[in-house]
Amino acid sequence: MLGLNKRDTLLFAIVIAITLLAPIILNPFPVASDLAQFNAGYPDLMQRFVIFGIFAIGFNILFGLTGYLSFGHAAFLGVGSYAGVWMMKLLTMNVVPAIIVSVIFAGLFSLLVGFISLRRSGIYFSILTLAFAQMSFSLAYSVLTPITNGETGLQLSLNDPRILGVSQTADGSIPMTNFFGIAMRDGFELSMGGWLFTFNAGYYLCAAILLIAFYVSIRIFRSPFGVMLKAVKSNQQRMLYTGLNPRPYTLAAFVISGMYAGLAGGLMVAMDPLAGAERMQWTASGEVVLMTILGGTGTLIGPILGSGVIKYFENIFSKINDNILHDWFAFLPDGLEDFVVAIVYPFVGKGWHLTLGIVFMLVVIFLPGGIVEGGQRIAGLFKRKPPEDKNKTAAASAPSAAE
Amino acid sequence: MDAIILQVLNGLDKGSAYALIALGLTLIFGTLGVVNFAHGALFMLGAFCAVTLNELLRFSTETVDPSRTDFLGNPLKVKTPYVENWFGPDIGGAMIEWSVPLAIIFSIPVMIAVGIAMERGLIKFFYKRPHADQILVTFGLAIVLQEIIKYFFGANPIPTPAPDAFIGSFDFGALVGMQAGSIIYPYWRLVYFAFAALIIGGGFLFLQYTTFGMVVRAGMADRETVGLLGINIDKRFTIMFALAACVAGLAGVMYAPINSPNYHMGMDFLVLSFVVVVVGGMGSLPGAVAAGFLLGILESFASMSQVVNLLPGINQIIIYLVAIIILLIRPRGLLGRKGVMEG
Numbered sequence: 001m002l003g004l005n006k007r008d009t010l011l012f013a014i015v016i017a018i019t020l021l022a023p024i025i026l027n028p029f030p031v032a033s034d035l036a037q038f039n040a041g042y043p044d045l046m047q048r049f050v051i052f053g054i055f056a057i058g059f060n061i062l063f064g065l066t067g068y069l070s071f072g073h074a075a076f077l078g079v080g081s082y083a084g085v086w087m088m089k090l091l092t093m094n095v096v097p098a099i100i101v102s103v104i105f106a107g108l109f110s111l112l113v114g115f116i117s118l119r120r121s122g123i124y125f126s127i128l129t130l131a132f133a134q135m136s137f138s139l140a141y142s143v144l145t146p147i148t149n150g151e152t153g154l155q156l157s158l159n160d161p162r163i164l165g166v167s168q169t170a171d172g173s174i175p176m177t178n179f180f181g182i183a184m185r186d187g188f189e190l191s192m193g194g195w196l197f198t199f200n201a202g203y204y205l206c207a208a209i210l211l212i213a214f215y216v217s218i219r220i221f222r223s224p225f226g227v228m229l230k231a232v233k234s235n236q237q238r239m240l241y242t243g244l245n246p247r248p249y250t251l252a253a254f255v256i257s258g259m260y261a262g263l264a265g266g267l268m269v270a271m272d273p274l275a276g277a278e279r280m281q282w283t284a285s286g287e288v289v290l291m292t293i294l295g296g297t298g299t300l301i302g303p304i305l306g307s308g309v310i311k312y313f314e315n316i317f318s319k320i321n322d323n324i325l326h327d328w329f330a331f332l333p334d335g336l337e338d339f340v341v342a343i344v345y346p347f348v349g350k351g352w353h354l355t356l357g358i359v360f361m362l363v364v365i366f367l368p369g370g371i372v373e374g375g376q377r378i379a380g381l382f383k384r385k386p387p388e389d390k391n392k393t394a395a396a397s398a399p400s401a402a403e
Numbered sequence: 404m405d406a407i408i409l410q411v412l413n414g415l416d417k418g419s420a421y422a423l424i425a426l427g428l429t430l431i432f433g434t435l436g437v438v439n440f441a442h443g444a445l446f447m448l449g450a451f452c453a454v455t456l457n458e459l460l461r462f463s464t465e466t467v468d469p470s471r472t473d474f475l476g477n478p479l480k481v482k483t484p485y486v487e488n489w490f491g492p493d494i495g496g497a498m499i500e501w502s503v504p505l506a507i508i509f510s511i512p513v514m515i516a517v518g519i520a521m522e523r524g525l526i527k528f529f530y531k532r533p534h535a536d537q538i539l540v541t542f543g544l545a546i547v548l549q550e551i552i553k554y555f556f557g558a559n560p561i562p563t564p565a566p567d568a569f570i571g572s573f574d575f576g577a578l579v580g581m582q583a584g585s586i587i588y589p590y591w592r593l594v595y596f597a598f599a600a601l602i603i604g605g606g607f608l609f610l611q612y613t614t615f616g617m618v619v620r621a622g623m624a625d626r627e628t629v630g631l632l633g634i635n636i637d638k639r640f641t642i643m644f645a646l647a648a649c650v651a652g653l654a655g656v657m658y659a660p661i662n663s664p665n666y667h668m669g670m671d672f673l674v675l676s677f678v679v680v681v682v683g684g685m686g687s688l689p690g691a692v693a694a695g696f697l698l699g700i701l702e703s704f705a706s707m708s709q710v711v712n713l714l715p716g717i718n719q720i721i722i723y724l725v726a727i728i729i730l731l732i733r734p735r736g737l738l739g740r741k742g743v744m745e746g
Contacts, residue, residue, distance in 0.1 A: 143716030
């Protein structure tokens with residue numbers, strides 16, 4: 001279907017189902033229950049899942065396929081964000097032009113950065129991209145303040161000269177971002193029994209774009225172009241011997257992943273029209289690296305899983321404070337309760353970064369294939385095969401691990 | 404003229420910090436072939452050694468002094484640090500005041516222990532894995548170290564003063580016979596530069612003129628042959644890793660009075676130090692030191708108001724700009740050896 005083989009069609013169908021039903025799946029607990037704080041089905045967070053999913057999918061096209069580790073991808077996201085906000089300030093509150101312009105600007109910027117950075121490989125490439133990203137970040141903070149509004153961040157104001165649209169609404173407030181009239185903040189709430197599900201227009205726009213982005217990434221992975229990129233990763237020397245120049249392929253991958261980052265930046269702006277320089281800082285670039293590795297580098301679904309897990313942790317885990325912990329362990333005797341809380345506390349709440357760092361290290365050390373490889377290993381444990389088949393399954397699972 | 408001297412001096416202290424961190428990074432890369440993204444975290448750990456010692460020395464008992472009263476008329480509570488009780492107010496007070504230099508002694512064993520633990524416990528398993536994996540795992544480690552420090556010390560910078568003797572500035576202009584007051588330079592930064600020069604010089608002498616250093620250099624050139632000669636090169640490389648950690652830590656200890664330590668100071672320095680290493684040439688120790696000072700001085704020149712007026716924003720990006728140009732026209736860096744990571 002759609003030019004995909006059976007396996008990929010199945011995967012794509014699962015992703016479609018999950019993204020469309022996310023408001024229900026992510027809200028498994030009734031509102032009134034104690035566990036309601038684990039519900040992730042509110043629009044703000046779901047949008048972030050999807051946006052960072054797109055960002056990570058794009059990063060994976062570069063890192064997963066070609067093996068070039070960029071530490072500067074946040075710069076493209078930042079450029080996309082700024083371009084998007086300017087589009088809204090100058091042209092219209094419709095999100096479509098903003099997103100398109102974000103992608104174009106991020107693509108142009110990544111073409112420039114990629115053209116220079118890709119002259120080197122390995123660690124030098126990482127440092128070059130890092131240097132470019134830090135340069136953009138510093139410039140956005142200082143000299144480019146007329147464009148970026150420096151530390152405050154670029155925001156909409158009441159006297160923007162919006163060509164197609166009004167500077168302010170009738171009641172004197174800033175108009176809302178919309179998709180041909182559907183406000184991004186709109187949605188309807190469905191109350192069923194104790195459960196409350198929110199279906200948000202902005203989320204479904206992001207989800208639709210995620211599905212397109214995911215489909216494109218599957219097609220890239222399965223195309224001759226994708227095979228070339230894998231060749232870049234495995235052996236550039238041999239590629240040169242066969243008369244193929246790896247540079248244009250790598251540059252194309254770099255620009256594509258930069259455009260994905262710009263798309264993510266544009267969507268961020270479409271959901272919440274402001275852009276700050278801290279989006280370009282190298283820690284933000286590090287975050288997308290974490291997501292991709294955690295989920296599974298070079299796999300199709302891995303980056304989405306990774307970004308989902310990290311954003312979930314960031315928003316839900318970090319809300320657990322010591323009162324909640326005391327509630328949970330209240331069944332233990334007092335002394336023991338305090339002891340357990342004291343042990344668990346550093347890892348949750350404000351300390352969730354510690355958990356993230358530890359999990360990330362464990363993944364890099366023991367599970368280089370990320371969550372996807374972990375899933376495959378667990379699935380492998382349950383699949384009982386006759387002994388003589390074992391070699392066959394090992395051989396069959398090896399290529400699928402590398403997909 | 405005086406403006407130029409002032410900028411050179413200003414560049415020296417930042418340059419010293421870059422040079423010290425870059426030296427450690429290069430040592431680790433040259434010996435173990437590992438790209439250590441946690442090196443900035445080691446710098447930060449060093450700075451927090453100074454903070455810890457300062458707080459330990461200030462640990463006080465509270466006694467009530469009936470002869471004096473506070474403004475409400477209650478007996479005054481006097482806090483006396485334990486060290487003043489033990490060693491008398493003179494020596495004890497001096498110990499608190501000189502806590503940063505004392506932290507050097509305190510931090511050496513700590514950093515060596517941290518270095519050995521890191522190498523034996525983690526880095527050892529990554530020699531055979533690609534550079535990307537090494538970057539990633541040490542990046543994760545840096546996050547963990549940062550968060551541990553943040554848990555114990557909080558997110559705010561902790562001011563750690565230098566000894567009173569070094570507070571204030573001295574008049575460099577008067578010293579070299581120029582108009583008094585034209586070049587003013589804080590004492591502590593001069594101390595920092597002297598300290599860095601001492602460490603760097605000591606490091607080079609150690610590598611150049613001791614048997615241990617000779618073996619390490621031989622191992623950097625050809626690890627296998629040294630191994631075949633029956634020398635346990637792994638053990639020596641572990642020690643070198645610990646020493647590199649120690650150098651980063653000492654750089655951090657002495658930097659604490661210049662810039663109040665906070666938990667992410669290491670990351671800020673790390674990015675720049677990597678740029679320094681790349682500019683100097685991966686695996687070249689003199690290159691790392693030279694590039695450290697060069698970039699430090701360039702940075703301070705670029706922040707002169709005349710330059711900034713001419714090219715706005717140049718002070719923010721000069722280091723990265725230089726790095727990009729160097730990498731493109733001279734991929735192996737200023738003093739890089741042929742064939743080492745030329746990628």
